[in-house]
Amino acid sequence: IDHLADCSVRLITGAVSPGAASAVAYEAAMALYDDVFGSHAVTDDKSAMQPVIDHIKANLDRPLRVADLAEISGLSRAHFSRCFAESEGLPPAEFVLQQRLQRAAKLLTKADFLPVKEVAIMCGFEDANYFSKVFRRLYGINPTQFRTNGMYASLGTAR
Numbered sequence: 001i002d003h004l005a006d007c008s009v010r011l012i013t014g015a016v017s018p019g020a021a022s023a024v025a026y027e028a029a030m031a032l033y034d035d036v037f038g039s040h041a042v043t044d045d046k047s048a049m050q051p052v053i054d055h056i057k058a059n060l061d062r063p064l065r066v067a068d069l070a071e072i073s074g075l076s077r078a079h080f081s082r083c084f085a086e087s088e089g090l091p092p093a094e095f096v097l098q099q100r101l102q103r104a105a106k107l108l109t110k111a112d113f114l115p116v117k118e119v120a121i122m123c124g125f126e127d128a129n130y131f132s133k134v135f136r137r138l139y140g141i142n143p144t145q146f147r148t149n150g151m152y153a154s155l156g157t158a159r
Helices: 002-014 018-037 040-058 066-073 077-088 092-110 116-122 128-139 143-148 151-157
Strands: none
Touching: 040 066, 040 077, 040 092, 066 077, 066 092, 077 092, 092 116, 092 128, 092 143, 116 128, 116 143, 128 143
16 A cells, blocks of 8 residues: 555655656556456466366375476476475375365265275375374364264364
8 A cells, every 4th residue: 555655655755757658557557456366476376286286186095205296387397396385375295185185075965975095095195004193183073073073164263
């Protein structure tokens, strides 16, 4: 808002030509746009990461290496990791883990006929013990308790 006020003052007091007035007005409009909708860089990062996110969500049952995700984005691994974390708020490996655990929670509640070990495999966990450990870390209880105690009702309160 301060930037917008400065532009307004400059427009009123210092615009000596129509071109200068237009430039100041454009600057003010862009400042207002960024305040309301966020910066262009974040939007561009989000859209640039969408193919990667789509790939992750479609392949949660398979190995998802950061190097392979970087290749999908067309960026180097290091640059991809920085851009992804900036865009999504989590490093790529943590994002994948979070997506896997969210899918597991849904499967545990919607497909109660599936053994926990099968849910783990369907969500990309080769080791059911590791799956149980990371599930407990996020939700506070193990997958079997989550299923039997009806904890799916509190998915929004995950740690």
